[in-house]
Amino acid sequence: MMRTTLALASLAVVAMAQKPAPGTDTFPDCKNGPLHNTSVCNMDLDPTTRAQALVNLMTAAEKFNQTGNNSPGVARLGLPPITYWNEILHGLATNGGAIQFNATGNFSYSSSFPHIVNLGYTFDDELMTAVGNALSQEGRAFSNAGRAGLTFFSPNVNPIRDPRWGRRLEVVSEDAFYTGNYAKAMVSGLQGGVSPKYKRVVATCKHVFGYDQENNAGNWRYQFDANISTQDTAEYFMTPFRACAEANVGAFMCSYNAVNGVPSCANSYILDDVIRGHFNWTNEDQMVFSDCDAIQNVYSPHLYSPTRPAAAADALKAGVDNNCGEYYQVHLPEAYAQGLISDKDIDTTLVRTYGTLIRLGYFDDPDAQPLRQLGWSDVNTPDTQLLAYQAAVKSIAMLKNDGTAPVDLKGKQVALIGSWANATALLQGNYFGPPPFLISPLAAAMNVSGIGGVHYANGPNQGNPTTSGLGKTIKTANMSDIIIYIDGLDPSDETEEYDRNTLSWTGYQLDLIGNLAELGKPMIVVRMGGGQLDDSPLLKNPNISALFTAGYPGQSGGQAIIDVLTGVAAPAGRLPETQYPSSYLNTVRMSDMSLRPSETNPGRTYRWYTGEPILPFGYGLHYTNFSVAVAPQAADAASSKLVAGGASFAIQDLVKDCDKVQHTTLVTNELLACPFTSLPLNITNTGKVMSDYVALQFVAGDYGPKPRPKKSLVAYGRAHNITGGSSAAVNLPAVTLGNLGRVDENGNTILYPGQYSFMVDIEPRVTINFTLTGDAVTLDRWPTPPPVGKPSGVEFIDKDYFLGEYGSIRAQPS
CATH class of the missing domain: 3.40.50.1700 (Glycoside hydrolase family 3 C-terminal domain)
Known part of the structure; x- marks a missing residue:
């Protein structure tokens, strides 16, 4: 229903947040400030209860003002301004202007690691976690000095579908499984593990989803409507984001493009049904950001929503909690006045936002938090310099x-x-x-x-x-x-x-x-x-x-x-x-x-390309030579059978005890995560030069729906510093039933009977054949998508859309 004119006037938006001056106090004072006797400062309560208590203290206008990347805070509550848009892809970055560097002296620089394209060449998950850990250490040091926020728009986990993509340098691989493992490793490093008491920083997995095109052949990322099948959605495009959910990432970011007629930032099916529902990413201390100005795109140029307030409402109700830009702060009050959103809608998004900050220790005693003690001496340390070089x-x-x-x-x-x-x-x-x-x-x-x-x-x-x-x-x-x-x-x-x-x-x-x-x-x-x-x-x-x-x-x-x-x-x-x-x-x-x-x-x-590549996925030479063999010792009962040759496994036996497996990380589906086996390898350097060696394990076979992939990466490991004439024992990570499954046209992952082959390296140095018998079992049933929307074919509307760099001018009221 429509609010009255008086009610609308009461929601007038206050001035947008200014970036805090470097070195100013950017944390609330829960000892002596206005909030010190409130539940938000009670460290014995859970984050959701604390966040709800804070939101209950705000007026409607104050609530709307906290929904942009530059949020002004609430002075009367002692809540300082905060900037949510911070970049830390491979080092603290100046993009967006939130992270502030001095010209000289302390806080005039931060470590610059190799770009993410480089990390992709390493196939070294431990290295990726170490880099994430170093990045978050420096991010915290800058935050403690009032020079950065605590939420960072990284990592970029879109796989490389097409080699023309202009942002290929920001991502690791064309392989969705490997990209997902990078996501887990980097998120773990940035946040400090799956469930730390205090997160080091909040990582943001971006960009959800189907985003891998900038401006090609008339298709602009702001208006592109990607036609993606349910099969490819489940098997490829959303695989890295499932991995992010399993890493307990603090935030996701929705992208500029639309998919099947629905802009990503208004796509409740993906943000709510799939990520929060199917991936069980349900904590109230986690949130979704929009890409910068992406909510504006919902109205124009996508023309998905009929008005600007409707676009803001559609995004909010789809599950987007914070708008990078000012669109929410300007147009949510109008949407509220028009009855498009409720008090519950805005309260839900702010509880997620402040629950996120609570998990960072934002309201807690700094003396009880080692992370709050990090400073300039923790930036560009000797260990960090060595890590960047390595x-x-x-x-x-x-x-x-x-x-x-x-x-x-x-x-x-x-x-x-x-x-x-x-x-x-x-x-x-x-x-x-x-x-x-x-x-x-x-x-x-x-x-x-x-x-x-x-x-x-x-x-x-x-x-x-x-x-x-x-x-x-x-x-x-x-x-x-x-x-x-x-x-x-x-x-x-x-x-x-x-x-x-x-x-x-x-x-x-x-x-x-x-x-x-x-x-x-x-x-x-x-x-x-x-x-x-x-x-x-x-x-x-x-x-x-x-x-x-x-x-x-x-x-x-x-x-x-x-x-x-x-x-x-x-x-x-x-x-x-x-x-x-x-x-x-x-x-x-x-x-x-x-x-x-x-x-x-x-x-x-490499899974589907039918032509002849110049160089194949996984290619790389050494200064020495290696031999690879399956180690005589078995990693588990299944690998023992595999090594003996001619192994056969009944599918029903493989799945019957999956619910009893103890996992060291979060899982979104027990059947997908159920371990099958791990290959123990002996890697011998038969030359003279000390070198690392990356072992890649693939699976192949003629089973499941056609067309079938040539092969799929299911495990890998990097052995370090193998000297000439010596060997290294490597247990590759366990291959799961999900790695063996294939995805049907409805997006369901199914474990099929048939002939399977494990192969180590691109020119197989080890090949092990085995058979799965019995009836096929559905490991994961993908949520049924809504009907595909019609491509809009919208023309650009220059007078409504800011054609420039990130950060639009304030949109004019409709």
């Missing part, structure tokens, strides 16, 4: 080597050529802040002990088609004994809001590389950047000695590159995606969301 080293993959690498540079004249050869800021990629230092490859090379000399020439980046400077570059190369070319992509080629339109190296880069290779000197190419390039011209050129890929390796990236090239460290990274031929883009539209092959789609990812 992460960069572990992320480097070698894709070609004729024996030239590692190179001995003692007494040698070395040419470093390329726009990345002396790069500093480029090492960070996107979403970054001021680093403590940046070591370029050139700086690292000049410090190599005994090197004869270093000669540097800049080169063209991926977007530069000119041939200016070619003569100088060739002259530099002629002065040298060894040529190292470092270039590829950079953020001018791949970034948020812009997708790529080619997978090819630019002509001039290839021309320059070819001319350098013809000089007859040992030549190493290091490909930089996040997205893939078709490396076939380099792989086929016999004059190119070696090829590496190093992503965006962070503050110690240049040192890591030179150390790997010279043998101080050894490469062991593996491709977390399929390297497609450049012609792949001509065979499928980016807007085609299907994973499975069809007449208009050759299939996506």
Whole structure:
């Protein structure tokens, strides 16, 4: 029903929050402040009761004002302003302006880790957790100094469906299972485990869902309506978000796009039925954020809701608790006055919001919280610097080597050529802040002990088609004994809001590389950047000695590159995606969301691609050789049967005791999480160079609905520092029944009878065949989606939509 004019006037929105001045008190005072005698300050009560008590003290206008990313607080209650939009993807970042750095001195920088694309090459979950732990330590230190909030919009867990995606550098892999494991590892590091007394920070898994397109062929992320099948939704797009729920993530973020006619931020089926219901993510101290201005998109350009207040109401009732922007703060009062939302709706969202803060110790005695004692001395510590360097080293993959690498540079004249050869800021990629230092490859090379000399020439980046400077570059190369070319992509080629339109190296880069290779000197190419390039011209050129890929390796990236090239460290990274031929883009539209092959789609990812990749998922070379065998000792009864050969298992026996399994983490479904077996491996370094080795375990078989995937990753592990001639015992993580199941057209995961094969490595070093017998069992029954909406075909409405960077101008009342 409509509220009266007097009631509407009473809801006038107060001034929007200003960012607190650095160093000011950004926590409520529960000892002496206005709230000290209220239940919100009672540490003996549960978070929901405490949060409800706080919300009950607020007026309606005060409540509405707390629903944006810049919330003004309530001065009369001693509730300070708070900023919810903080970025910490691979280091504290200045995006959004919430995190405040000094120009010099204390709090003038924070650690800059390798970008997430690099972490994907490591296949090292423990490393990812360690990075998350270091990030949250620095986030807390800045928060305690009044320079950051406590809720961070990270990690990005969308899998790489299409290689053109401009934000590929922010995510780990095309594989949804691996992406989900990254999500668990990073969330655990950021928050301090599954259920800590106080979370280190709140992590936010983004972007829910079907978001992997910026601006391609007329499809803009703000208005794109993705057509996604229920099968692909359950099997691929939502798999990482299920993992986030199992990690007990503090928040999710809904995306700009629509799926099947419904904008993500108004999609109650996904946010409520699937995430909060099916994934059992039901705590009242967890919340959903919108992407910045995404609720505005519900009205325009999606035109899903008829008015701006209706858009705000639709998002709130779908389960979005906080709007990155001002749309809620401006339009929820109107929605309330029009009877579109109730007091219960707004109270529910604020209880979740303040319950989230309570789990961070926001209202609690700082003296009882070690996290509140973190300060400047906990930023960029020696341990953190070492971790950033190790992460960069572990992320480097070698894709070609004729024996030239590692190179001995003692007494040698070395040419470093390329726009990345002396790069500093480029090492960070996107979403970054001021680093403590940046070591370029050139700086690292000049410090190599005994090197004869270093000669540097800049080169063209991926977007530069000119041939200016070619003569100088060739002259530099002629002065040298060894040529190292470092270039590829950079953020001018791949970034948020812009997708790529080619997978090819630019002509001039290839021309320059070819001319350098013809000089007859040992030549190493290091490909930089996040997205893939078709490396076939380099792989086929016999004059190119070696090829590496190093992503965006962070503050110690240049040192890591030179150390790997010279043998101080050894490469062991593996491709977390399929390297497609450049012609792949001509065979499928980016807007085609299907994973499975069809007449208009050759299939996506290593599981479904029917063409011949340039390099397969999981590819990576070493400076040494390895042999892999199943260890004689059995990890469990099932693995003992598998090792013996010809194993057969009755499905009904496998599922009968799943409800009795004790899990060390949260599970959303006991049957999916029920362990089947773990393979014990012996990995032997048969060469001379100490190296890591990543073991990848796949499952394959002709069972379940057609078309069937070629194979699926089900487990992996990284063995560290195996010296020449020695072996390492590795128990891969347990393969679950969910890993063996396949998803039908209704989204249900089913364990089918049939012939199965486990394979270790991309060219199988170990193959174990086994059989499952009996009737198929449904492990997970996916919630039935609502009818598919019709694509809107909406034209952009410039006068209503702010076409610019994040943070729209305040929308005009409708």
